[in-house]
Amino acid sequence: MFSTGTDVTGIDVGPTARDAAEPHGTEGLVYQVCRWCGTASFRKLLCPVCASSDLESEHSDGHGVVVRSNVVNRYSRVMRNESLVRFPEGFVYRCRIVGAAPHLVTAGDRVRPVGGMTSEAGEVVLELCDPPRISDWY
Numbered sequence: 001m002f003s004t005g006t007d008v009t010g011i012d013v014g015p016t017a018r019d020a021a022e023p024h025g026t027e028g029l030v031y032q033v034c035r036w037c038g039t040a041s042f043r044k045l046l047c048p049v050c051a052s053s054d055l056e057s058e059h060s061d062g063h064g065v066v067v068r069s070n071v072v073n074r075y076s077r078v079m080r081n082e083s084l085v086r087f088p089e090g091f092v093y094r095c096r097i098v099g100a101a102p103h104l105v106t107a108g109d110r111v112r113p114v115g116g117m118t119s120e121a122g123e124v125v126l127e128l129c130d131p132p133r134i135s136d137w138y
Protein backbone atom coordinates (compact mmCIF):
# COMPACT_ATOMS: atom_id res chain seq x y z
CA MET A 1 0.00 0.00 0.00
CA PHE A 2 1.13 3.55 -0.65
CA SER A 3 1.56 6.01 2.15
CA THR A 4 0.71 9.62 1.53
CA GLY A 5 4.12 10.18 0.01
CA THR A 6 5.23 12.79 2.51
CA ASP A 7 8.13 10.64 3.66
CA VAL A 8 9.89 10.58 0.28
CA THR A 9 13.57 11.08 0.89
CA GLY A 10 13.99 13.91 -1.62
CA ILE A 11 16.28 11.98 -3.93
CA ASP A 12 15.72 13.49 -7.37
CA VAL A 13 15.12 10.56 -9.66
CA GLY A 14 12.54 12.11 -11.93
CA PRO A 15 8.79 12.60 -12.09
CA THR A 16 7.97 9.01 -11.18
CA ALA A 17 9.96 9.19 -7.95
CA ARG A 18 6.87 9.44 -5.80
CA ASP A 19 5.64 6.09 -7.02
CA ALA A 20 9.03 4.41 -7.10
CA ALA A 21 10.53 5.67 -3.87
CA GLU A 22 8.13 4.03 -1.48
CA PRO A 23 10.35 2.69 1.31
CA HIS A 24 10.21 -1.05 1.36
CA GLY A 25 11.20 -3.22 4.26
CA THR A 26 12.53 -6.19 2.39
CA GLU A 27 15.00 -6.21 -0.45
CA GLY A 28 13.93 -7.87 -3.65
CA LEU A 29 10.61 -8.69 -5.26
CA VAL A 30 7.48 -10.56 -4.32
CA TYR A 31 6.22 -12.77 -7.11
CA GLN A 32 3.48 -15.38 -7.40
CA VAL A 33 3.60 -19.12 -7.96
CA CYS A 34 0.50 -20.95 -9.18
CA ARG A 35 -0.59 -23.64 -6.71
CA TRP A 36 -1.99 -25.71 -9.57
CA CYS A 37 0.72 -25.81 -12.21
CA GLY A 38 3.66 -24.16 -10.47
CA THR A 39 4.10 -21.39 -13.02
CA ALA A 40 5.83 -18.29 -11.68
CA SER A 41 4.36 -14.92 -12.58
CA PHE A 42 4.75 -11.33 -11.48
CA ARG A 43 1.97 -8.83 -10.83
CA LYS A 44 -0.65 -10.96 -12.47
CA LEU A 45 -4.08 -11.70 -11.04
CA LEU A 46 -4.37 -15.03 -12.83
CA CYS A 47 -1.88 -17.72 -13.70
CA PRO A 48 -0.75 -17.03 -17.31
CA VAL A 49 -0.78 -20.77 -18.07
CA CYS A 50 -3.89 -22.27 -16.46
CA ALA A 51 -5.78 -19.07 -15.50
CA SER A 52 -6.06 -20.15 -11.89
CA SER A 53 -6.41 -17.37 -9.35
CA ASP A 54 -4.92 -19.58 -6.64
CA LEU A 55 -1.50 -17.94 -6.49
CA GLU A 56 0.99 -18.11 -3.67
CA SER A 57 3.37 -15.24 -2.96
CA GLU A 58 7.06 -16.03 -2.95
CA HIS A 59 10.07 -13.80 -2.38
CA SER A 60 12.84 -13.28 -4.92
CA ASP A 61 16.11 -11.48 -4.25
CA GLY A 62 15.31 -9.60 -7.45
CA HIS A 63 18.51 -10.38 -9.31
CA GLY A 64 17.90 -10.97 -13.01
CA VAL A 65 19.34 -10.79 -16.50
CA VAL A 66 18.39 -8.33 -19.23
CA VAL A 67 16.68 -10.12 -22.10
CA ARG A 68 15.92 -7.14 -24.30
CA SER A 69 17.10 -3.59 -23.76
CA ASN A 70 14.88 -0.73 -24.85
CA VAL A 71 15.58 3.02 -24.70
CA VAL A 72 12.47 5.15 -24.41
CA ASN A 73 12.29 8.88 -25.17
CA ARG A 74 15.66 8.49 -26.85
CA TYR A 75 15.94 12.08 -28.06
CA SER A 76 14.61 13.90 -25.05
CA ARG A 77 15.85 14.84 -21.61
CA VAL A 78 13.81 12.12 -19.96
CA MET A 79 15.55 9.34 -21.88
CA ARG A 80 15.58 6.18 -19.85
CA ASN A 81 15.94 2.47 -20.20
CA GLU A 82 13.09 0.00 -19.91
CA SER A 83 14.29 -3.53 -20.36
CA LEU A 84 12.72 -6.92 -20.30
CA VAL A 85 14.39 -8.73 -17.43
CA ARG A 86 14.31 -12.47 -16.90
CA PHE A 87 14.41 -13.64 -13.30
CA PRO A 88 15.79 -17.06 -12.35
CA GLU A 89 12.48 -17.89 -10.64
CA GLY A 90 10.93 -18.13 -14.10
CA PHE A 91 9.18 -14.89 -14.96
CA VAL A 92 9.99 -11.97 -17.24
CA TYR A 93 9.02 -8.39 -16.47
CA ARG A 94 9.59 -4.97 -17.96
CA CYS A 95 11.78 -3.01 -15.54
CA ARG A 96 13.45 0.36 -15.48
CA ILE A 97 17.25 0.09 -15.51
CA VAL A 98 19.32 2.78 -13.82
CA GLY A 99 22.99 3.14 -12.91
CA ALA A 100 24.17 3.43 -16.51
CA ALA A 101 23.41 5.51 -19.56
CA PRO A 102 20.21 4.05 -21.06
CA HIS A 103 21.89 3.06 -24.33
CA LEU A 104 24.68 1.20 -22.49
CA VAL A 105 22.34 -1.42 -21.09
CA THR A 106 22.60 -4.53 -23.24
CA ALA A 107 21.01 -7.96 -23.32
CA GLY A 108 22.83 -10.33 -21.00
CA ASP A 109 23.67 -7.71 -18.39
CA ARG A 110 23.02 -8.78 -14.82
CA VAL A 111 20.81 -6.47 -12.77
CA ARG A 112 19.74 -6.18 -9.14
CA PRO A 113 17.23 -4.12 -7.16
CA VAL A 114 18.08 -0.58 -6.17
CA GLY A 115 17.77 -0.26 -2.41
CA GLY A 116 14.44 1.22 -1.42
CA MET A 117 13.33 1.97 -4.97
CA THR A 118 11.59 -1.27 -5.83
CA SER A 119 8.04 -0.66 -4.76
CA GLU A 120 5.19 -3.10 -4.40
CA ALA A 121 2.99 -1.54 -7.06
CA GLY A 122 5.10 1.11 -8.83
CA GLU A 123 7.58 0.44 -11.56
CA VAL A 124 10.39 -1.96 -10.78
CA VAL A 125 13.75 -0.18 -10.73
CA LEU A 126 16.93 -2.22 -11.14
CA GLU A 127 20.57 -1.28 -11.53
CA LEU A 128 23.40 -2.97 -13.37
CA CYS A 129 25.50 -5.33 -11.26
CA ASP A 130 28.54 -4.59 -13.40
CA PRO A 131 29.16 -1.06 -14.67
CA PRO A 132 29.17 -0.85 -18.47
CA ARG A 133 32.51 -1.00 -20.22
CA ILE A 134 33.99 2.43 -20.68
CA SER A 135 34.46 2.84 -24.41
CA ASP A 136 36.09 6.26 -24.47
CA TRP A 137 39.51 5.55 -23.03
CA TYR A 138 42.45 5.29 -25.39
Ligand SMILES: [Zn+2]
Pocket residue numbers: 034035036037038039047048049050051052
Ligand atom coordinates in the same frame (compact mmCIF):
# COMPACT_ATOMS: atom_id res chain seq x y z
ZN1 LIG B 1 -1.27 -22.31 -13.23
